[in-house]
Amino acid sequence: MWATARSSHNIDVMATGADAVVIGGGVIGLSAAWEAAQRGLSVCVVDPAPGHGASWVAAGMLAPVTEATFGEEPLVRLALAASDRWPGFARRLEEAGADPGFRACGTVVVAADASDRAAVDRVLAYQQELGLEVRRLSASECRALVPALSPGVRGGAAVPGDHQVDNRRLVAALLAACDAAGVRMVADRAEAVIMAGGRVSGVVLAGGPPLTAGTVVVAAGAHSSGLGGVPEGVLPPVRPVKGHVVRLRGPASAPLLEQTLRGLVHGRPCYLVPRQDGTVVVGATSEERGFDLSVQAGAVHTLLDDARTLLPGVDELELVECIAGLRPGSPDNYPWVGPTVVPGLAVATGHYRNGILFTALTADAVATFLERGAVPPPLDAYPPGRALEPAAHTP
Ligand SMILES: Cc1cc2nc3c(=O)[nH]c(=O)nc-3n(C[C@H](O)[C@H](O)[C@H](O)COP(=O)(O)OP(=O)(O)OC[C@H]3O[C@@H](n4cnc5c(N)ncnc54)[C@H](O)[C@@H]3O)c2cc1C
Known part of the structure; x- marks a missing residue:
């Protein structure tokens, strides 16, 4: 549940926390926030420029087959699972009044x-x-x-079967869908997590008052390793x-x-x-x-x-x-989705060249984790703490 107060600067101040604060409003953070809000959780997204990271620049190919690379068979299976989610995900966004520009063009x-x-x-x-x-x-x-x-x-x-989505329309659609679903957007930069009693309980912002949350999800794209306050080696090496x-x-x-x-x-x-x-x-x-x-x-x-x-x-x-x-x-080209070893701190990052493709699959995995405490298959096979082998092939 949300409880907010209004400051003298007419800015919303979070007096008590959300179920989850998501750091990063790219396609990964926004879709996870939307999915979690749809399941009744209170969610806040922190980002000084939502949607303007890699998600803005990308080409939007949904390409499990043409991205298939020698030695990455499990990644191909994962990518096919991600691709299967797309038509339904696009339909749900459209039903929410936010067309992401999915195109089954081959x-x-x-x-x-x-x-x-x-x-x-x-x-x-x-x-x-x-x-x-x-x-x-x-x-x-x-x-x-x-x-x-x-x-x-x-x-x-x-x-x-390799299709595309207009990634800029996707960003706009996710922002609109988040807004409609009650996700709170905070236009600020997360500087550090707040640790209390061995667990993460919130986020320190560059410009505003701190936010408290049941879970903090780091989805800051290429910047995901740089968050302050986290013990060494806990965040994955993006x-x-x-x-x-x-x-x-x-x-x-x-x-x-x-x-x-x-x-x-x-x-x-x-x-x-x-x-x-x-x-x-x-x-x-x-x-x-x-x-x-x-x-x-x-x-x-x-x-x-x-x-x-x-x-x-x-x-x-x-x-x-x-x-x-x-x-x-990521060193092995697989994403990281799920809890870290620090209670209250989770990640959804490392999607490398396939983050647009992985949007729907990751959103469901993050929302399911927030709701039930466990990441569902197939992404449960790639936990943040896994041993990292160098990629068989890095283009
Ligand atoms: C040239 C190019 C082409 C690509 N083409 C494709 C493609 O065709 N198909 C495909 O599937 N993928 C493609 N990708 C990959 C895809 O764009 C990424 O995997 C995906 O966008 C990652 O999404 P994200 O939300 O994790 O990161 P981002 O979109 O980078 O979002 C991260 C967000 O975090 C915010 N942030 C960072 N630090 C902080 C902080 N401290 N506090 C608060 N917010 C913070 C940033 O402002 C940003 O908005 C391409 C990427 C590039 C660069």
Whole structure:
């Protein structure tokens, strides 16, 4: 239950606590808060700029198959489970009056040259071995599906089950749904947790009065390891993995592209994700540069060059935005969802390159944990305290 008082500055002051305070209002924190509020819990989200972290920058691909990487079979299974949740999750948001822009458009993969074709075929064989839904395509079959493709493209594959959501609409939808469900948003930065009697009982804010809560959930994306007041080694070691994205725009009435297009261009991965409003999101680089959000000319140049190699019509689109974001990476590429060893402190982070895909699955896991004290399968297999093996493959 909430109990609030009004300060002389006309700001809500939390006199007593919420069931849960979520630190971080990206897709992970917002969806978890919404899901928990739907189950009758009182929830507060703390974030100075909700929705403007990696969740704002992302391409929004829901891609369990095209993200499948050698040596990561359990992650593929987890990603498929996450993908299965999406249609129902999108429907529930729509019913709440907040359309997240889910689009069941499928994906076409293409290769720019002969060695790209060989690499695409190797991955295709691996995906087929795993029983994933993917079909080899000749160059002319690719062009039949994507008429604007370059005539030089060497063929590829159809991946009908990899879809997309407009991540910026998703953020807006979650903010609206949270508001409607009674989630309190506090526009502030969490500096530290409050420890009392060996357990976490609240959060110290940079600008406002402290918040008390039954459980504090850290969902601060790439910043999740940096919270003060937590004993050493309790929070998982999230690292920022930088990615550049370029946003282009064409006429919505005559889209250049109807499906997500993923390509390999002289060994470099490139994707183009078309939105219904004519926007095309081109991505993405993957760089280990710490907390650096600057946009490099070279990265933008390479993305545009690779995009126009696959789809020459890109030249006619308007360049509307170049931006970089930080994926919350984990050493083994699996997320962390659930309680830490400190009572009252839980985490939902480390979703790396799949956080949009994992939104619905994680939200349910966090809400179930808050409600019943246990994380449900399949995310229960990846607890915050697990032993960490380095990833088999880090792109
Ligand atoms: C270039 C790029 C492309 C991507 N493409 C895809 C894709 O196609 N599909 C996919 O599934 N995933 C994709 N991702 C990954 C995905 O964006 C992330 O995994 C996901 O957004 C993580 O969500 P989050 O809520 O954990 O973090 P974020 O969205 O980063 O949110 C964290 C929030 O925490 C807040 N915060 C930080 N510190 C504090 C603090 N001390 N107090 C209060 N608040 C704080 C921040 O303000 C921020 O709003 C991409 C990422 C990038 C960078």
